[in-house]
Amino acid sequence: MSDSKAMTEAELIERFQSRIDDEQKIEPKDWMPEGYRKNLIRQISQHAHSEVIGMQPEGNWITRAPTLRRKAILLAKVQDEGGHGLYLYSAAETLGVSREELIAALQSGEAKYASIFNYPTLTWADIGAIGWLVDGAAIVNQVSLQRTSYGPYARGMVRICKEESFHQRQGYEIMLALSRGNEAQRAMAQDSINRFWWPSLMMFGPHDAESAHSGQSMKWKIKRQSNDELRQKFVDQTVKQVEVLDMTLPDPDLKWNEGRGHYDFGEIDWEEFKRSMSGGGPCSRQRVAHHVKAHEEGAWVREALRAYQKKQKSQADKAAA
Amino acid sequence: MTQDNLHLFEVFIRSKRGLDHKHVGSLHAEDPAQALEYARDVYTRRSEGVSIWVVNSSDIHASQEDDSESFYDPMDDKPYRHATHYVLPDAVNNM
Numbered sequence: 001m002s003d004s005k006a007m008t009e010a011e012l013i014e015r016f017q018s019r020i021d022d023e024q025k026i027e028p029k030d031w032m033p034e035g036y037r038k039n040l041i042r043q044i045s046q047h048a049h050s051e052v053i054g055m056q057p058e059g060n061w062i063t064r065a066p067t068l069r070r071k072a073i074l075l076a077k078v079q080d081e082g083g084h085g086l087y088l089y090s091a092a093e094t095l096g097v098s099r100e101e102l103i104a105a106l107q108s109g110e111a112k113y114a115s116i117f118n119y120p121t122l123t124w125a126d127i128g129a130i131g132w133l134v135d136g137a138a139i140v141n142q143v144s145l146q147r148t149s150y151g152p153y154a155r156g157m158v159r160i161c162k163e164e165s166f167h168q169r170q171g172y173e174i175m176l177a178l179s180r181g182n183e184a185q186r187a188m189a190q191d192s193i194n195r196f197w198w199p200s201l202m203m204f205g206p207h208d209a210e211s212a213h214s215g216q217s218m219k220w221k222i223k224r225q226s227n228d229e230l231r232q233k234f235v236d237q238t239v240k241q242v243e244v245l246d247m248t249l250p251d252p253d254l255k256w257n258e259g260r261g262h263y264d265f266g267e268i269d270w271e272e273f274k275r276s277m278s279g280g281g282p283c284s285r286q287r288v289a290h291h292v293k294a295h296e297e298g299a300w301v302r303e304a305l306r307a308y309q310k311k312q313k314s315q316a317d318k319a320a321a
Numbered sequence: 322m323t324q325d326n327l328h329l330f331e332v333f334i335r336s337k338r339g340l341d342h343k344h345v346g347s348l349h350a351e352d353p354a355q356a357l358e359y360a361r362d363v364y365t366r367r368s369e370g371v372s373i374w375v376v377n378s379s380d381i382h383a384s385q386e387d388d389s390e391s392f393y394d395p396m397d398d399k400p401y402r403h404a405t406h407y408v409l410p411d412a413v414n415n416m
């Protein structure tokens with residue numbers, strides 16, 4: 001506590017970095033460079049926004065799920081994602097930013113969220129593809145982030161990863177059922193894979209060489225593995241899963257590379273990535289507009305809560321007097 | 322010494338950076354600063370912690386054990402929240 005006041009900035013930075021190099025976590029009350037704090041707020045809030053906006057494409061199918069069981073499962077999954085948003089917003093708040101500021105940044109478009117959620121969910125198979133591929137990609141990233149250097153973020157990730165385990169499996173189970181169905185059902189599943197494969201690969205972000213924050217993030221151990229490493233891991237694990245479905249991935253360049261011990265794969269359409277990231281995705285406007293609408297329509301609940309609290313307090317005061 | 326005017330504090334210790342604070346017990350103290358020092362003396366004599374939280378016991382609101390049935394009941398009939406609920410082919414079961 002008091003010793004940090006006596007230290008010079010250079011000494012503080014040195015102690016901070018040596019903690020990180022030493023695999024120790026940074027905790028909220030520790031001194032940290034302003035850049036570290038800013039970088040974390042950006043990444044954690046972007047992650048939180050993704051969890052919350054991600055509820056929309058899936059929520060779209062809750063009322064139309066084919067069976068009661070599927071409906072209950074989807075409801076439970078979307079509920080989990082809302083909880084994940086909360087864990088992450090709380091972690092960001094330990095860095096001195098308020099919930100109001102974070103939400104305002106999302107609604108003004110200043111803050112980003114994963115571009116994958118700007119794609120529409122056109123068929124029931126999309127719910128399968130999202131659970132399997134999108135949550136699958138998110139899990140690869142989140143497993144790595146369990147070792148991030150900021151304590152509250154790392155602990156949030158551990159909690160989230162535990163809950164994620166069923167998301168991917170329920171998605172794959174949907175795909176499995178469709179893959180064993182009739183021709184139309186198989187075609188529907190293949191079409192979902194075709195539409196969600198490339199956006200799933202985009203979830204890992206730009207190539208390492210082009211990633212603006214990557215170098216510093218790795219040095220601070222906010223990120224533990226690079227975008228390209230994580231993307232490769234996801235591709236490698238998914239190929240087997242597609243084979244079990246007896247379906248294909250929409251990439252003619254995908255093939256096993258004996259020398260590397262990994263699958264080679266084609267180039268992502270980075271123009272589409274940029275377009276979708278900067279608000280030009282098929283549903284970008286709709287997603288943010290819906291968030292604003294839900295927030296505004298919830299105003300009366302917040303008001304009612306405040307009124308109730310006020311009433312409770314005045315009654316307690318009267319009783320005490 | 323009388324404890325009449327002393328406040329009750331709950332003590333939480335983080336044993337290592339990266340771990341959650343864990344409740345370890347409680348103590349009486351005049352104010353938070355004193356509570357922190359007492360907690361250090363009582364609960365971390367063998368370097369059990371790297372960070373201590375003290376919280377006024379009266380600030381803790383707890384769920385009631387008696388209500389637990391109606392409080393937690395709805396969770397019991399949702400096995401699909403668990404990964405093990407989904408039976409997948411062996412080749413992909415490590416998912």
Ligand SMILES: [Fe+2]
Nearest residue numbers: 051080081084
């Ligand atoms: Fe999630």
Ligand SMILES: [Fe+2]
Nearest residue numbers: 081135164167
């Ligand atoms: Fe998820």
